[in-house]
Amino acid sequence: MSRKKYPTPISVPIEMPDDLPIVRDNSELLFPQDATAPKSSKGVGAVVVHHVVTFLQILMVLGLGAWSYVTYKNTELFEAPEPGQRNALEPYLVDAQIQRIDQALRVYEALNEKFPVTLDVLVEAGLLEPSDLGYPASSVYRYQRFGEGFKLEGPRTPANTSASHEDALIFDEQQ
Amino acid sequence: MYLHIPGRFSVLPFMVTLLALFVFSTPVLAQRDSSLEKLLDNANAEGKAVDTSPVPKSTVADVNLQVHWQLWKSVLQKGKPGLDELKALEHDGRSLGRVNQTTKALGVMAMALQQKDVAHGHEMFLAAQRLAPDLPYPYFAHARYLMDRDLAAFPRWITAASKGYQVAWSWPNTRFPWALKFLIFGILAILGAAFSFLIAQTVRQFGIVAYDLARLLPRGFSSNQTVVLLLAVVLVPGVLLKSPLAVLLTLALVVSVAQRWNERLVSLALFAVIGCLPLIDKLADDLASYSGSPAQALVAAQYVTCDAGCVEDLHARQQAAPEDRYILFTELLAEFRKGDAKGHKRVIEEVSSRDWPADLQSYVENLAGASELALGEPKKAILWLQKAEAGMAMEAAPAFNLMRAHQMSDDFDGASAALTKATDRNLDQVAQYLTYERRDVNSFLMAPGLPLSTFWDYHLATPRDQRSIILPYWKVLAGTDVGLEKATMLGAIGFGFVLLGGLVRLRAKMSTPCPRCGLARDPRDDKTTGAHHLCLPCYRTFVTGAGMDYQARVYNERVLGGRLRFQSGLRRILSVFAPGTGHHLAGRSLSGLSIGVSFILGLLLAFFPLGIVRPASELLSNNWGGTSSLGWLMVSVTCVIVVGAVVRGVDSVQVGQGGRR
Helix, strand or coil: CCCCCCCCHHHCCCCCCCCCCHHHHHHHHHCCCCCCCCCCCCCHHHHHHHHHHHHHHHHHHHHHHHHHHHHHCCCCCCCCCCHHHHHCCHHHHHHHHHHHHHHHHHHHHHHHCCCCCCCHHHHHCCCCCHHHHHCCCCCCCEEEEECCEEEEECCCCCCCCCHHHCCEEEEECCC | CCCCCCHHHCHHHHHHHHHHHHHHHHHHHCCCCHHHHHHHHHHCCCCCCCCCCCCCCCCCCHHHHHHHHHHHHHHHHCCCCCHHHHHHHHHHHHHCCCCCCHHHHHHHHHHHHCCCCHHHHHHHHHHHHHHCCCCCHHHHHHHHHHHHHCHHHHHHHHHHHHHHHHHHHHCHHHHHHHHHHHHHHHHHHHHHHHHHHHHHHHHHHHHHHHHHHHHHCCCCCCHHHHHHHHHHHHHHHHHHHCCHHHHHHHHHHHHHCCCCHHHHHHHHHHHHHHHCHHHHHHHHHHHHCCCCCHHHHHHHHHHCCCCHHHHHHHHHHHHHCCCCHHHHHHHHHHHHHHCCHHHHHHHHHHHHHCCCCHHHHHHHHHHHHHHHHHCCCHHHHHHHHHHHHHHCCCCCHHHHHHHHHHHHCCCHHHHHHHHHHHHHHCHHHHHHHHCCCCCCHHHHCCCCCCCHHHHHHHHHHCCCCCCCCCHHHHHHHHCCCCCHHHHHHHHHHHHHHHHHHHHHHHCCCCCEECCCCCCEECHHHHHHHCCCCCCHHHHHHHHCHHHCCHHHHHHHHHHHHHHHHHHHHHHHHHHHHCCCHHHHHCCCHHHHHHHHHHHHHHHHHHHCCCCCCCCCCCCCCCCHHHHHHHHHHHHHHHHHHHHHHHHHCCCCCCCCHHHCC
8 A cells, every 4th residue: 555645845835925824834944944943832832731631631520420429329428318218209110010010910810811820920921021020129019819819019118108109909800 | 423324325315204104194094984984874864763762871791791701712712803702892891881991902902913814913903992992002012013914014004003102192191101201211311411512522622711711811820720720610619519510510611611502502401401400300200100199090980990999989089079070070970871860860960060170161061961861851961062062172072962962852954963063073983982883871972081181280280299209319419408499590500601601602712622633723823824723733734734844744743643643533432432422522512412312312212111100001012102112223323323433533523713614
């Protein structure tokens, strides 16, 4: 692979009118500066600023990350919310999951004429997703089949202690 | 970098065609339906024997439904779709007042999905849709089934999917969880993309701001001192407030000074979202708390079924809140659907003797008119129904009942006019009721539940404990000293600052990043460079380099070329780790935001398609409405752009005189 050859600047003298900025460079070409004189360092200050800034930015981002982490972990540095507060949605999710499992149980019963022995059967039948039985995280739903009905209870976590969420859904076809 | 795909592979025309087909599919594909016209002609037939006797209650019992269901299952085992059994199930269910037989419809849908014979499957899906006309899932499943097995049925699956989305939008049990899903995921995606924007803007603009501040400060301040000063400005408020968020927002404000207008728009969007967080928090709580709420119980009672336990529950709630007309209406509707003369009389008495809210008025008048008809009083019914008709402009029910009233009064012209009006308002609903040939209150007369939007208003009005979904996470980020209620103020301040900062930009006094080396392009050099978009060193090297000293030019090209490669490499690398960041770094912020939002939202939809509150009837699949597919599509499109950005690089925008490109 051959490099494309460009003519050297010296071989291309350009004559430009005086009012264009390029003339300054051409004049330098026509009247070369003393080689021993120190070269101008235009833009060097900006380079220094830029690199210092980049370095400090990286430090700042790392610092912010560490700060957020220790805050979340409720260390002595700063305060973090109580564990129960993080689960504001949980009671709603549990309500919805109980309705969802209940619906799946009814569809299963409609097709198979009996309720499943365990909730895992609903997952094996494809009615529910595997994650449904543990959603929201670490929730466990207690299910008990009896006669022609079932009892389905939601988890009782510290965040799930309000009256409306002490769910025990009982369904009995004989009633 | 612009997304450049050769014309023949262009996504845009393809998307536009799909969209056009999707939007216009229903009217384009509309055909004459001979069976429907026959039904309408029959309903309109002059000289039919007039039955003026009261409309009786249903003669169907629950056991009939079980018999039909068992029969259907046994027929299905023999390899037939069992459409007659499903039709009997639908009609008997309707006769009992079961508006949506959700469980049965989902059961039929589950079996239909397994059908190898496409014609059978298609018919079973239609039957499932009739069993639960307000449930969107049979429509979506129908569309997916046809898509998998019969690509030639393209119009049909497009129509089914389109109808599915319409129904999903109307059905609260689907609409609210979906709205919550898109709200939370959308906010997360915007905030995630905004964070990558902030990081990129810091790298791109912080040095520029520091350079300009160094120009502005009195002599004696070194460049490093200026940077330290600026960092102190960013960090000190956050440290004092113990708030990482305050640091980030101050940083956003600082870098916004040098932003172009497209970057400024993204900053404005970020502050707008932060300002709206309290509002979003309340909306999210309203949406999340719908599940298991009294409003949802009313929807179930009006649109699914209301058995003895439900009636008892309604009665108890009515006793507890005697002024709640929505509960009373639901109770009266359940009473009407039972079909007893005593119940009809109670409906008329309650409707006549009480004041009703404006949004309920027409519905209770229709219910009273239908009750009069059930009692064999068409003249009295007409008075109620004419009043109801005026207030229910979009509902077929009062006009349809009016038709029945005129038929019972032997008024052919009146019945014909009422039927025309009813079909004008809702042809599907009228056609559905005309197929019910039985003469009982639920098949012969229309008594719809309240409009589904009413339940949202009811839910909002129901007192309950407000739970903040955002607050715990807000505290982690903003610290305990900056409450969520201050978010609106913070957002407003930031929004105003960024907007007013645009004035500085308009005066073109700020430096801009050089598109080649990324360092400050000083506007004072405009006279020298002719307002070229490059900074002075780059201009001298790459534009007027021919006039430079040879050694100086070689040196400059090496140094500046290294910076160019560093900038380009950084954009490519950041594009891989955080899609969109490379675009932000190149000054293409709207593209960067779109890519970032699309990527994060796509990932969330792809991995959590069921959303946050999982709807009860979204069984058998996690890709309802193509949520997961949409997520993967978004991720895929983003990945294509990212690959393009990595391979071809992302060109930096060129800012010339006056801060214009």
